[in-house]
Amino acid sequence: MTAVPAVSPLPRRARPLLLAAVAVCAACGLVYELVLLTLSTSLAGGGITQTSLIVAGFVAALGAGALLVKPFLGHAAAAFVAVETLLGVLGGLSAVTLYVTFSFYATSGPVLVLGTALLGALVGAEVPLLVTLLQTGRTDMDARGSGRLLADLNAADYAGALVGGLIWPFVLLPAAGMIRGAALAGLVNVAAAAVVAALLLRRWLTRRALLTAFAALLAAAVLLGTLLYRAHDIEIDARQRLYADPIVVATRSAYQEIVVTRRGGDLRLYLDGDLQFSSIDEHRYTEALVAPALARDPARVLVLGGGDGLAARELLRHPTVRQVVQVELDPRMIELARTTFAGINRGALDDPRVRVVVADAFRWLRDPPSEPFDAVVVDMPDPDTPALGRLYSQEFYGLVRSVLAPGGLLTVQAGSAYATPDAYWRTVSTVGAAGLATTPYHVDVPSFGDWGFVLASNSETPPPLVLSAQAAPARFLDQAVLTAAGVFAPDRAPRILEPSTLDHPRIVDDLRAGYQR
Structure with a gap:
């Protein structure tokens, strides 16, 4: 196992803030998984088989991410910021990437598989890094203390997942839609990483590393902010590629995507991409x-x-x-x-x-x-x-x-x-x-x-x-x-x-x- 640098332990009063960051990151991680599931239903019809594969693939990627991050535990502070930055960007861009890919190629399967693997691996890397950060510099940690630490971490992680599971269907999806909803989750992810870096990790990062981390976080925030600003135009352009005729109504209700097209006297209704009628x-x-x-x-x-x-x-x-x-x-x-x-x-x-x-x-x-x-x-x-x-x-x-x-x-x-x-x-x-x-x-x-x-x-x-x-x-x-x-x-x-x-x-x-x- 890589040796942890001899640095001062995390102050006790800072632990609640880091656990809060755990909860926020867990909420964003579950939102990303729900984005993938929602898009698999909207773009490909979903179904038990596809849903099971996404869930199983995401869980498997969690384990892979936990193993792949082991070489970076000696630099847990920098690795945590890097993981959260990548997670915010990839998660925030997941919906628009899948939607645009589907509009151009009539399929999004390969991107869905890749997104499931990458997002799952990054989410899986979070817990080992956070455990390392919470234990760094401590010499008084016995078996019981390790158990309490893991209990706190799991409680924060699962509580955050609960919040993410409720926010996506009841707040983000109906209020912002899939593309903006995913981008907002990405921004929250990036913001949480920035707060942790500014208040907690600066004691363990060199000045150069800290500046690099903030530059990366700022770039990620700008990218996701631009997506939020342009999301409507991107969605219109991508959606129009799916339909031969000009779109006159496009809306997402609580149950389905509704699109109406018109060319001359031909009015057509599509529900989740399937033609329901042509007025001709x-x-x-x-x-x-x-x-x-x-x-x-x-x-x-x-x-x-x-x-x-x-x-x-x-x-x-x-x-x-x-x-x-x-x-x-x-x-x-x-x-x-x-x-x-x-x-x-x-x-x-x-x-x-x-x-x-x-x-x-x-x-x-x-x-x-x-x-x-x-x-x-x-x-x-x-x-x-x-x-x-x-x-x-x-x-x-x-x-x-x-x-x-x-x-x-x-x-x-x-x-x-x-x-x-x-x-x-x-x-x-x-x-x-x-x-x-x-x-x-x-x-x-x-x-x-x-x-x-x-x-x-x-x-x-x-x-x-x-x-x-x-x-x-x-x-x-x-x-x-x-x-x-x-x-x-x-x-x-x-x-x-x-x-x-x-x-x-x-x-x-x-x-x-x-x-x-």
């Missing part, structure tokens, strides 16, 4: 989703999802519909439906027949209104994350079944029957496993390709694909088209698969495998 052909999708549910002329209809208001628009065109209950999780989507999308949804959500409920559909279904619904339309985003996968589970459709009136009809958007056939037929099988009789069908939507749906009923026999005799004229769907929609080619023939459940969300893996193919 959305009528094909919307009519195919809604019209089969109207076959028995319902009076009371429930819409789960569909925050753009397009499904509500089609329902209100039907003469027998007296009430539509719209359950949407994201209030920002409701705002856009009433403003940006009002022209294409014809102000549906402001119609007196529509009651908007801002709630999680799964939770809302567990305590629904006592009066059942004659029809239900489920218009959820594709289940490419576990959070969305639960909305395609047997348990979810069982709750939907419980709110259907006898003989009621249900329609579900189920993804591409051609590009992601496993996910499509998994949805059909899952709806059936919930005790509903199913009729699969699909239509061509140019923006999406061959797109599939499920019609279901709580009756014993699969419901027929028919239009109501009272149906208003449609732009795309007539009885001949709907009848043909129930026919599947031999290379996409119907299959029965195990249902997707909360315990085993198979559909998430199905969807990702289909995307990879």
Whole structure:
């Protein structure tokens, strides 16, 4: 082990300040890990596998960092400042680096792996350096004293991690966003290192080393400050590279990134980078989703999802519909439906027949209104994350079944029957496993390709694909088209698969495998 220089021990009154710095650095370290996890979800869809790899990789890097720093323990003061400076810079730049890389190359996997390794190793180097600093120059440290020191250090470290874990989702991410949030954490990291260097480490650093340390810290602060100032422009430029058309709305709600583009008469909605509709052909999708549910002329209809208001628009065109209950999780989507999308949804959500409920559909279904619904339309985003996968589970459709009136009809958007056939037929099988009789069908939507749906009923026999005799004229769907929609080619023939459940969300893996193919 490298010998520690014969210098005076850290004054007892300075130990609380150093432990406070430990807590601050731990908070920043956990924020960096959460930045990586958040970006893996936003840019690549996240998922259990990717999340597990990032967490495991970060923890493994902690151990590697603790070993790699051993040769520098003889110069713990200088090494600590260097580690915190690098950590502040790399952590502060992590979000913008991943985001820009993804915008240019449509992938950020290699940078994500490298960032996990570097940040984890630097965080892992902190504790050995801090233990060395706290013990430097002391001759009265026995086994019990070492235990108390380690207990204090661990308590400060874990307390800081708790603060970082709470600050990221509740303060930094909603208030500053990913790029600015990471940069702010980096600045705090650098500031903590500067305070420690100025008040505690100057007794152990030469004047030249101290000036070098402050110059490096100042350069890091200037770099991160510049990023904070330019973050908005960088994000706009990087985001625009991801979309072919000019962006007219870009916002991050508490649940998702929402982007709206417009080119001429084509208005498009993207959620977390996935296209939700194009105003040029959305009528094909919307009519195919809604019209089969109207076959028995319902009076009371429930819409789960569909925050753009397009499904509500089609329902209100039907003469027998007296009430539509719209359950949407994201209030920002409701705002856009009433403003940006009002022209294409014809102000549906402001119609007196529509009651908007801002709630999680799964939770809302567990305590629904006592009066059942004659029809239900489920218009959820594709289940490419576990959070969305639960909305395609047997348990979810069982709750939907419980709110259907006898003989009621249900329609579900189920993804591409051609590009992601496993996910499509998994949805059909899952709806059936919930005790509903199913009729699969699909239509061509140019923006999406061959797109599939499920019609279901709580009756014993699969419901027929028919239009109501009272149906208003449609732009795309007539009885001949709907009848043909129930026919599947031999290379996409119907299959029965195990249902997707909360315990085993198979559909998430199905969807990702289909995307990879």
